[in-house]
Amino acid sequence: MIYRPEIDGLRAVAVLPVILFHAGIGLFEGGFVGVDVFFVISGYLITSILIEDIVRGRFSLLRFYERRARRILPALFFVVACTIPFAILWMLPAQLRDYSQSLVAVSLFSSNFLFWMESGYFEAGADLKPLLHTWSLAIEEQFYVIFPVLLFALWKLGRRAVIWILAVIAVVSLGLAEWGWRDHPAANFFLAPGRVWELLAGSFCAFALHRRTLPGNDVAAALGLLAIGVAVFLFDDTTPFPSLYTLLPVIGVLLIILFGQQGTRVAALLSMKPIVGIGLISYSAYLWHQPMFAFARIRSLTEPSLALMLGLAVLSLILAAFSWRFVEQPFRAGPNTRLKTQSGVFAISIAGLVLIAGIGAWGHVNKGLPDRFPAHARAVLTMNTDQIARTCHFDERLPWVVPKPACFHTVPNATDTVLLLGDSHVAAISNPVVAALNASGRNVYVGSYGGCIPLPEMERVHKSTAHKCAEFVGAILTYAEEIGIDTLVLVARFPAYLHGTRFSNSEGGVEHGIRMDVRDLTGASHEGQLDLLRSKLEDLAARFNLVLVEPIPEAGWSVPELIAKRMYFEGSDDPSLSTPYAAYAARTNALLSMFSALDAGSENITIAPVHTRFCNFLTSRCTNADGKNILYLDDDHLSPAGAALIAPDIVDAVASLPSH
Known part of the structure; x- marks a missing residue:
């Protein structure tokens, strides 16, 4: 040759x-x-x-x-x-x-x-x-x-x-x-x-x-x-x-x-x-x-x-x-x-x-x-995705099932039933939140789908046809109406779907991954992504009492891993970690303003103000780990300790809504 x-x-x-x-x-x-x-x-x-x-x-x-x-x-x-x-x-x-x-x-x-x-x-x-x-x-x-x-x-x-x-x-x-x-x-x-x-x-x-x-x-x-x-x-x-x-x-x-x-x-x-x-x-x-x-x-x-x-x-x-x-x-x-x-x-x-x-x-x-690794670093590293509640969490590999009996959490003499719906952020918080809602006398049906904006007739732009987000959301909302659920709690990574981009905290915490742009399957025209989300939320409010859980602050870096690495490489004993509030505000202010406008304009829409559990206006920081608890499993999913922080806010928001 x-x-x-x-x-x-x-x-x-x-x-x-x-x-x-x-x-x-x-x-x-x-x-x-x-x-x-x-x-x-x-x-x-x-x-x-x-x-x-x-x-x-x-x-x-x-x-x-x-x-x-x-x-x-x-x-x-x-x-x-x-x-x-x-x-x-x-x-x-x-x-x-x-x-x-x-x-x-x-x-x-x-x-x-x-x-x-x-x-x-x-x-x-x-x-x-x-x-x-x-x-x-x-x-x-x-x-x-x-x-x-x-x-x-x-x-x-x-x-x-x-x-x-x-x-x-x-x-x-x-x-x-x-x-x-x-x-x-x-x-x-x-x-x-x-x-x-x-x-x-x-x-x-x-x-x-x-x-x-x-x-x-x-x-x-x-x-x-x-x-x-x-x-x-x-x-x-x-x-x-x-x-x-x-x-x-x-x-x-x-x-x-x-x-x-x-x-x-x-x-x-x-x-x-x-x-x-x-x-x-x-x-x-x-x-x-x-x-x-x-x-x-x-x-x-x-x-x-x-x-x-x-x-x-x-x-x-x-x-x-x-x-x-x-x-x-x-x-x-x-x-x-x-x-x-x-x-x-x-x-x-x-x-x-x-x-x-x-x-x-x-x-x-x-x-x-x-x-x-030292014992305290190993303890930090136990914060991992094994704590994600996967029974009611679906994705491209696990075809969705609605209804699924294991996703229905009931209590005797319940006053009403709540649908907890969203993407993987729901899977991360569902155990503490369901426990708190059950303790308040409410039944809860849970459903989450990875990388899925929980709004009807919406889908990720960059996805495979095996990603059945729109079908899942449509089926679970229809089922909720059929069994008389009147309250819907939405938990999702809305800033990522709004902007399409992954998060950077401006201090070296940069999340990698494919874009998260979404689109309307109906073909209806909208002025922009924010207008699209608003119209979809208004449509949901016509069918359910609606609790909008504020976006959980993204960290940008894997919180347990970064803390463990500081302990291992630098000999640090400090398990605390935070990110700048300005990064959260820049990413969510427009979305939170839209949520507030919806709340003010409708008696059956309310907001669960969870971000204040993490972000301090005086210090201008958002806490990822407070010295006692690691609040995140990775760069954006809450740990059980983080989920327990916001559970009371969600219960209070549900309780504030009128009967549908």
Whole structure:
């Protein structure tokens, strides 16, 4: 196979946006498409080698896997080994337990399955997982377990038949990707079925260019480079992926591979020594960048600065150059390799994979080594999402059920029945609030749905079709009317739905995650989001007595984790924590004014003024932990202690309403 330096240059085009995207550089919000560029390049190069071996009659599955082991494993072993001490030193017990699981998954080339299963609503942020990026390596290796055997077996049917069969597989895979992002977005992203077509796209280039070249075409190659650039700079985390959108960068790579040969301006650009140099170390750079960024975020008490992340991005390239020169190169096939025999390659590969798996199993069995932390820090860390009441909490993975008997909390001689409805904030507070309402002589029906604004005929803009928010809300409101419930208590993260953005407390507490924009399914026109929410609340007030629970102050940082990290890293004994009231006010003032206007204009609407339980106007601070109690489970969900604070306000608000 003739060496094409522009392909190494294309690797640089792939890896740099990925690194800058994971560093949090806003300009590169679509940098994740670099992985798709890698998939196409890999499909092209590997298929080219396989075709040549099959045609020459020298195809050997063992030799193929030997080459893969030499290419992939030395740098992977080295980087993973370097992450283990930092994981033990810096990670919280739950983080280390999850990291240990990822070590086992990496050793089995199944980390994509692990991260898919960990992609639930309350799971740790992706940016805190040092080995998250190995999902793409797992997909490639899963593909290459099957593809060489399939290609060799099909070759007897003839070249044309092989291409047609692979084309059918690619079309089915693309169809699965387009279907999958709607109904199973996490599985679609992490698992191989929706990605195979990208690797096969590169394979088709290998067939097209086998023992021949196409005429170079600067226009086509430039359009290819432009397509990749458009995807990098215009896509973001709300773009369905993989899907038909993925065709843009994939076709871009195809155009460069097919028409960007030496002699074109695009090839001249991509063949520049600095660009080729980055391309040569791109695999190591890809391995290094995510652990460095993740550990920076884990070790920092607040969000790392942009300068630090850019510095780490540069450092990842420096370390990549080192590992390429002293780890990757010495084990490549050739007369100067340090491993002369195939049996030696397999023996060391198996030993390394078993060792990594063993370390991972040890960390998992020992539950993330909690004894590394002082007792008071471990006590703080018991504040976790296991205290979320999940019986009546639904999401994309747990189809909603209305009515559900276990969600009905009754007391003898109840005066009336209350519907407690909302998103995951309801799940966080339901136990103390239900107990308080029951104690006041009221029955309570509870229903919550993750990431769901509890207003009729509304939905999140960026969601899968499996997110049945509107259907759930409609069903539970209808059921409430059927059984005569006349009081509705709404608890939700309304500021996030109003603004669409996640919270930043201006003091280093920055929440990461997809946008939370909402829209009206009826198609009715509104002056803006605030007007939309107002009209929906007025509609509800025509059907129920309405208690509007003020937005619970968001923290921005995970409160238990930050306090525990201060205790561990700084030796602090202070379990208190607060955020600026100004950040809460800026995010909620317009919403609270609208609530007040509704309260003043209707006798059957009232407000539960819960934010005053946390925010002090004199100190201009909002309390996250008061020295005795941790009031939050994470960055926005209340702990049982926090929920107990606001329960009396909700009971008082319900009691103030007239009979419907």
